[in-house]
Amino acid sequence: MFTGIVTAIGEVVEAERKGPSLKRLAIASPYEARGIELGASIACAGVCLTVTALRERADGQPGCVFQVEAAAETLAKTTVADWEAGTRINLERSLKVGDELGGHLVTGHVDGVATIARIEPIAADPDEPWGATARFHIRAPEALMRFVATKGSVCLDGTSLTVNSVEGEVFTVLLIPHSLSVTTWGLRKEGDPVHLEVDLMARYAARLAEARPQG
Template sequence: MFTGIVTAIGTVVEAQSKGPSLKRLAIACPYEAAGIEIGASIACAGVCLTVTALREREDGEPGCTFQVEAAAETLSKTMVGAWAPGTRVNLERSLKMGDELGGHLVTGHVDGVGTILKIDQIAPDPDEPWGATARFHIRAPQGLPRFIAAKGSICLDGTSLTVNTVEDDVFTVLLIPHSFSVTTWGERKAGDPVHVEVDLMARYAARLAEARPGG
């Protein structure tokens, strides 16, 4: 379980496909190896992946390189299959009991891939690469719009965000300069894919409604 509060940015340094249903990745990150156990879960761009090996970074930077493997279900629902050396991803360690819940409860089970349609800068600041905030217009994956509500929570590329508006299958979110400085969102442009995980409560509420007599 995660919160959608990104704590580091990792860089893919190795990517090997083991046939069409398995991909092995090595990701360099600032996390200390001593704090990670084999079998631990790390959210990589919102995708919960299991650490299978650890080693020192080869670039001399502080931190470690951890290895993960993505199987068929993950590859079919996410962009992990397209990750290559140099790909930068948002990272979050799994939640511990007693940790501050700064975002919302996130499982790391991505529901699908959305598309950034447009990015609006708001109140531009010449000293910032982005404006004071930036509005992202995102098309939700098929079947997910019913789980997305204005003022509700959504996890995009591992980042907990508040939905501002919803119109048909398009919703908007706002990001502030701090978010751009600690995540990969500053690299995003119109047309880019984005991992989408809908709010856990919305998912179960919809399932309960469907299970009621008469739908």
């Protein structure tokens, strides 16, 4: 489990296809290797992936390079198939008992890929290196919109965000300058795909509502 609070930005340094249904990735991160066990889960742009190997960084920067493998389901449901060396991704270590739950409960199981329909600057600030707070208009797959509600939570590329408004197949979220600076959202452009995980409680509430007529 995760919280959707991004703790680092990683960079893909190796991406290798191991046949049509498997892709191996090596990701450079600021995480110390001694704090990661093989088999640990790390959310990579919101995708829960298992660490299969660790090594030192070749660039001399603090941290480590961890290796993960993405199988057929992940490659089909996410943008991981398109990741290549140089791709920058949001990272989060798995939640430990006693950790602060600053975002919302996130599983790392992506429901679908949404698209940034529009980026709307809200308030320019010359003292902020990232410029302005920005409202992102997100176009989601139609089947997932029933799980998205105003003031509810969504996880986009591993980031826990509050839904500001919903209209048709588009909802909006607000990114403050701090969030833009410590995540990959500051690099995003209109038309970019983003991983979407709907709120866990919304998913179960919808399923219960569906099952009620069946007794």
